[in-house]
Amino acid sequence: VYVLGIETSCDETAAAIVKNGKEIMANVVASQIESHKRFGGVVPEVASRHHVEQITLVIEKAMHEANLSFAELDAIAVTQGPGLVGALLIGVNAAKALAFAHQLPLVAVHHIAGHIYANRLVTEMKFPLLALVVSGGHTELVYMKEHGSFEVIGETRDDAAGEAYDKVARALRLPYPGGPHIDRLAHEGRATLDLPRAWLEDGSYDFSFSGLKSAVINTLHNAEQRGETIEIQDMAASFQESVIDVLVTKTIKAAQEYHVRQVLLAGGVAANRGLRTALEQKMAELQEVELVIPPLSLCTDNAAMIAAAGTILFAHGKRSELSLNADPGLELE
Numbered sequence: 001v002y003v004l005g006i007e008t009s010c011d012e013t014a015a016a017i018v019k020n021g022k023e024i025m026a027n028v029v030a031s032q033i034e035s036h037k038r039f040g041g042v043v044p045e046v047a048s049r050h051h052v053e054q055i056t057l058v059i060e061k062a063m064h065e066a067n068l069s070f071a072e073l074d075a076i077a078v079t080q081g082p083g084l085v086g087a088l089l090i091g092v093n094a095a096k097a098l099a100f101a102h103q104l105p106l107v108a109v110h111h112i113a114g115h116i117y118a119n120r121l122v123t124e125m126k127f128p129l130l131a132l133v134v135s136g137g138h139t140e141l142v143y144m145k146e147h148g149s150f151e152v153i154g155e156t157r158d159d160a161a162g163e164a165y166d167k168v169a170r171a172l173r174l175p176y177p178g179g180p181h182i183d184r185l186a187h188e189g190r191a192t193l194d195l196p197r198a199w200l201e202d203g204s205y206d207f208s209f210s211g212l213k214s215a216v217i218n219t220l221h222n223a224e225q226r227g228e229t230i231e232i233q234d235m236a237a238s239f240q241e242s243v244i245d246v247l248v249t250k251t252i253k254a255a256q257e258y259h260v261r262q263v264l265l266a267g268g269v270a271a272n273r274g275l276r277t278a279l280e281q282k283m284a285e286l287q288e289v290e291l292v293i294p295p296l297s298l299c300t301d302n303a304a305m306i307a308a309a310g311t312i313l314f315a316h317g318k319r320s321e322l323s324l325n326a327d328p329g330l331e332l333e
């Protein structure tokens with residue numbers, strides 16, 4: 001089974017071909033980061049324009065790399081949401097046009113289901129499992145008892161983890177996107193600053209990062225007013241430690257409570273070295289629970305993950321109409 005995946009929810013234009021939901025035949029990603037950098041974040045209109053310019057080229061390149069014709073495909077999977085509506089529309093319309101022209105089934109995919117299914121490109125998924133999804137727009141603990149079944153047992157009540165990284169990076173005058181810079185600096189500093197951890201109510205698997213972000217900004221501001229200097233490396237290390245402490249502690253607790261066989265890491269923040277190491281160390285203490293962390297290129301936005309998720313949905317009989325519309329607020333469950 002060959003599935004073409006298309007992803008345009010944010011600032012990468014991506015197309016990929018995946019065989020049997022596991023094997024990557026082609027995985028093309030055109031990133032727009034350079035265009036958004038000078039604005040310090042993703043500008044929706046700029047994103048849409050880039051997608052329009054890139055989408056055909058990216059799909060053609062993927063088909064060429066996979067050495068396949070459209071007649072050899074079995075389905076087209078596309079990100080329906082969530083994301084920027086103008087950006088999503090470009091991918092959805094391209095997918096619909098190709099599905100119509102080549103008489104291929106169309107399968108709509110949730111972007112976060114895609115991030116989770118990136119793991120299936122690495123190893124077989126074993127149920128029940130728990131996925132920690134940490135990205136620019138999401139921070140969620142998702143319980144899956146079987147393929148295609150998603151139960152969100154915890155989520156952020158304010159900022160996503162990646163969003164907190166990017167906002168704190170901005171306060172530290174680091175370039176966008178700030179996550180990788182903070183990650184790097186954190187390894188050069190020491191977590192000497194006292195920053196809060198939002199554990200929330202007892203037993204809750206929800207997250208909150210806006211208080212931590214404000215604490216960083218206030219600490220920097222107060223130090224500046226007193227004429228003191230704070231080492232940027234130490235602030236990065238302290239912030240990162242606080243984020244990771246909460247993410248890892250809640251993930252381990254949920255993994256135990258739900259008796260899962262696997263813990264999957266997903267989303268752009270899964271690229272974080274500190275998070276990967278901490279999770280590996282803590283998970284080693286849990287017997288019989290396997291930890292899966294995809295390579296960096298599959299953690300950030302790509303279309304192979306959309307094709308992987310689409311293949312499973314397709315196998316379970318999911319078909320989308322040609323009247324499919326982008327849905328910026330699409331729910332996972």
Ligand code: ATP
Binds near residue numbers: 270300
């Ligand atoms: P969503 O998937 O929720 O729609 P998105 O697609 O914009 O959001 P991703 O592309 O999955 O998000 O991830 C981008 C985020 O990952 C950014 O916030 C970026 O700062 C963060 N990030 C990337 N690398 C690292 C890292 N090493 N440490 C921390 N954060 C990182």
Ligand code: MG
Binds near residue numbers: 011
């Ligand atoms: Mg992105």
Ligand code: FE
Binds near residue numbers: 115135268
């Ligand atoms: Fe994403």
